Amino acid sequence: MSTAFMGMPGFPRAARAAVNDAQLRSNLRTATRTIREKRDAAVSELDDWQDLRAAGQAIKNRTLRHLDLYLERLESAVQAAGGRVHWASDAAEANRLVTRLVRDTGESEVVKVKSMTTQEIELNEALGQAGITAYETDLAELIVQLSEDRPSHILVPAIHRNRAEIRDILASHMAEWGTPAPEGLTDDPRALAEAARRHLRDRFLTTNVAVSGANFAVADTGTMVVLESEGNGRMCLTLPRTLISVVGIEKVVPSWSDLEVFLQLLPRSSTGERMNPYTSTWTGVAPGDGPEEFHLVLLDNGRTNALSDTVGRQALRCIRCSACLNVCPVYERTGGHAYGSVYPGPIGAILTPQLRGTTAEPEASLPYASSLCGACYEVCPVSIDIPDVLVRLREQVVSQPGHRSEKAAMRAAGWVLGGHRRLGLAQAAATAARSVVPRRLPPPASAWTDSRDLPSVPGRTFREWWRDRAEGKESGA
Amino acid sequence: MRIALFVTCLNDTLFPATGRAVVRLLERLGHEVVFPRAQTCCGQMHYNTGYRRDAQRIAVHFVRTFSDAEAVVVPSGSCAAMVRDNYRRLAEPGSRLARQVENLLPRVYELTELLTDVLEVRDVGAYFPYSVTYHPTCHGLRMLGLGSRPYELLQRVRGLRLVELPEARECCGFGGTFAVKNADVSAAMAADKLGQVSATGAEVLCAVDNSCLMHLGGTAQRAGTGVRTVHLAEILSSTEQEPTVP
Numbered sequence: 001m002s003t004a005f006m007g008m009p010g011f012p013r014a015a016r017a018a019v020n021d022a023q024l025r026s027n028l029r030t031a032t033r034t035i036r037e038k039r040d041a042a043v044s045e046l047d048d049w050q051d052l053r054a055a056g057q058a059i060k061n062r063t064l065r066h067l068d069l070y071l072e073r074l075e076s077a078v079q080a081a082g083g084r085v086h087w088a089s090d091a092a093e094a095n096r097l098v099t100r101l102v103r104d105t106g107e108s109e110v111v112k113v114k115s116m117t118t119q120e121i122e123l124n125e126a127l128g129q130a131g132i133t134a135y136e137t138d139l140a141e142l143i144v145q146l147s148e149d150r151p152s153h154i155l156v157p158a159i160h161r162n163r164a165e166i167r168d169i170l171a172s173h174m175a176e177w178g179t180p181a182p183e184g185l186t187d188d189p190r191a192l193a194e195a196a197r198r199h200l201r202d203r204f205l206t207t208n209v210a211v212s213g214a215n216f217a218v219a220d221t222g223t224m225v226v227l228e229s230e231g232n233g234r235m236c237l238t239l240p241r242t243l244i245s246v247v248g249i250e251k252v253v254p255s256w257s258d259l260e261v262f263l264q265l266l267p268r269s270s271t272g273e274r275m276n277p278y279t280s281t282w283t284g285v286a287p288g289d290g291p292e293e294f295h296l297v298l299l300d301n302g303r304t305n306a307l308s309d310t311v312g313r314q315a316l317r318c319i320r321c322s323a324c325l326n327v328c329p330v331y332e333r334t335g336g337h338a339y340g341s342v343y344p345g346p347i348g349a350i351l352t353p354q355l356r357g358t359t360a361e362p363e364a365s366l367p368y369a370s371s372l373c374g375a376c377y378e379v380c381p382v383s384i385d386i387p388d389v390l391v392r393l394r395e396q397v398v399s400q401p402g403h404r405s406e407k408a409a410m411r412a413a414g415w416v417l418g419g420h421r422r423l424g425l426a427q428a429a430a431t432a433a434r435s436v437v438p439r440r441l442p443p444p445a446s447a448w449t450d451s452r453d454l455p456s457v458p459g460r461t462f463r464e465w466w467r468d469r470a471e472g473k474e475s476g477a
Numbered sequence: 478m479r480i481a482l483f484v485t486c487l488n489d490t491l492f493p494a495t496g497r498a499v500v501r502l503l504e505r506l507g508h509e510v511v512f513p514r515a516q517t518c519c520g521q522m523h524y525n526t527g528y529r530r531d532a533q534r535i536a537v538h539f540v541r542t543f544s545d546a547e548a549v550v551v552p553s554g555s556c557a558a559m560v561r562d563n564y565r566r567l568a569e570p571g572s573r574l575a576r577q578v579e580n581l582l583p584r585v586y587e588l589t590e591l592l593t594d595v596l597e598v599r600d601v602g603a604y605f606p607y608s609v610t611y612h613p614t615c616h617g618l619r620m621l622g623l624g625s626r627p628y629e630l631l632q633r634v635r636g637l638r639l640v641e642l643p644e645a646r647e648c649c650g651f652g653g654t655f656a657v658k659n660a661d662v663s664a665a666m667a668a669d670k671l672g673q674v675s676a677t678g679a680e681v682l683c684a685v686d687n688s689c690l691m692h693l694g695g696t697a698q699r700a701g702t703g704v705r706t707v708h709l710a711e712i713l714s715s716t717e718q719e720p721t722v723p
């Protein structure tokens with residue numbers, strides 16, 4: 001993760017701009033609320049949702065515990081099916097590999113299935129530098145690409161845009177990338193979809209190399225699984241001659257039967273659908289059917305680091321459903337860009353610092369980008385205890401150099417709270433000063449009083465009242 | 478029953494009326510309240526901000542202070558959740574603290590749990606003639622799973638008109654140091670929550686946690702909204718003879 005997100009300010013600073021953007025906030029509020037309601041309805045239909053969640057969690061935990069075993073099994077199965085497996089320890093290595101594989105085909109264009117993993121390694125930028133153009137084929141991803149924007153949601157990358165904005169983007173930029181939008185394009189969703197369809201159809205029929213990720217990789221059979229809602233992915237997976245799938249090592253599941261659980265959990269959690277519209281699976285190569293060449297690039301890029309953290313490793317269970325984004329009150333007010341990471345929202349706040357470390361911004365501020373309200377944990381289909389991981393990461397952040405004034409304040413507070421006599425003295429000081437405590441404070445405490453009044457300090461603490469009462473100075477309350 | 482009150486540091490210092498209300502309420506119901514003087518704080522702020530060692534020290538002090546209690550009542554959802562949910566995570570497995578925590582936890586109750594589950598009372602004989610809306614708070618809702626308990630208590634308060642709060646499950650944006658570290662987002666969340674509260678037309682906003690109420694009350698005051706914030710304990714302690722005036 002180098003170029004696109006370099007120099008991102010810390011979360012609070014990036015969030016401020018977003019919070020003050022009324023259009024963005026209203027777009028986000030409308031969109032997240034709609035998906036949220038759909039998800040709630042789809043989930044409440046199932047009596048065994050909690051059992052399914054537990055099953056999903058168990059499968060992922062078991063797989064992660066024996067990850068080496070399942071990865072080797074996957075590798076053999078892919079090879080046996082006529083595919084080739086490549087291992088990439090980081091983004092740079094993965095990008096070099098994919099670039100070479102594309103060059104070997106003699107082509108300079110690839111079509112892409114929407115994939116978080118290739119965004120994580122910034123593959124499009126790397127291919128671009130090598131003179132290879134990558135065309136996104138997911139509608140929302142296309143909108144983001146055409147507007148030279150960044151995705152702000154795992155599942156709905158253009159969630160921060162409304163229909164009118166999308167119309168303008170398609171009308172003014174499609175021609176630069178290929179088939180132009182028709183004259184007089186309106187913001188009717190059908191018209192927008194039709195414009196994208198025409199534009200993409202030409203692309204599918206002329207491009208020989210496709211790049212995808214995968215939602216799951218089945219170790220026993222070497223099968224890749226992609227879930228999508230538009231069918232564009234399916235076109236990319238079947239038409240081109242060469243298919244390159246870049247897949248994080250945590251995406252492996254042991255066997256085909258495990259999919260039964262995830263194919264229920266994922267669509268209901270992500271789009272609020274009972275069943276996923278397009279579920280494609282592919283295994284190696286088959287003569288006369290689908291790609292003639294298949295490459296699987298297995299990506300680490302910080303995942304084994306995360307795996308070594310006993311609390312944090314649960315983030316690797318994530319199936320990227322984005323339910324946690326849609327319920328997160330912080331995400332709803334900031335959108336994805338504020339997180340400075342391709343993984344925004346609650347999952348981004350725990351995954352990104354683990355993949356990239358917590359020493360730089362925005363990673364160091366991400367564990368604090370939460371009020372710990374727990375809504376993310378409640379909806380997560382694989383029960384990732386995001387608040388617990390956030391606290392764990394905060395411990396990591398404060399154990400690093402820096403944070404001097406906060407550490408001093410915390411230590412002082414800890415000292416005061418370490419004994420009731422000290423607390424009593426501190427309270428007495430506060431009470432003595434109560435008439436001069438203003439309702440608005442200077443920085444940094446002004447962060448609180450900029451928008452809220454402090455409560456006034458009462459004349460007597462509870463403990464003083466209790467003592468007075470015990471000494472008979474006062475009878476009732 | 479002899480009940481030990483953990484008043485919490487915030488209530489002790491800034492909201493002593495809540496502690497007094499708990500004492501009054503439990504005594505009215507015929508129970509004895511004790512106040513272990515050595516108590517200080519639950520360590521929530523330190524824990525949530527990443528200061529694990531400090532939080533551990535505070536937890537050690539807490540379990541020592543309350544180890545003999547028959548029951549501990551905590552008039553704060555987040556502090557009750559800190560003790561009940563996070564002390565387990567704080568204690569190293571097999572440590573002395575871990576044993577003490579396991580021993581004490583089953584006797585620690587948030588106020589509405591104590592009333593409905595232990596004392597098995599729903600009508601506490603309260604009188605509070607105002608329209609009230611209830612904010613369930615994240616800790617009360619998700620970590621403690623208080624469910625219908627607060628509503629069952631409020632519904633039986635004479636004179637009280639309970640008004641439903643839309644989008645009640647959404648966080649108010651306090652989150653301890655979150656309110657300072659991410660002040661803009663926190664303020665936006667409070668403003669939205671307050672908008673929902675105002676839309677109910679209720680005179681009083683109540684909750685089982687003074688930290689959320691402080692955040693929302695401070696926002697309401699700055700915004701000049703008429704709604705007043707009152708802790709649930711103060712509503713339940715209110716009677717015709719000695720009414721709580723919001």
Ligand code: SF4
Nearest residue numbers: 318319321322324380
């Ligand atoms: S953390 Fe859970 S809720 Fe969030 S995207 Fe991953 S699987 Fe979905």
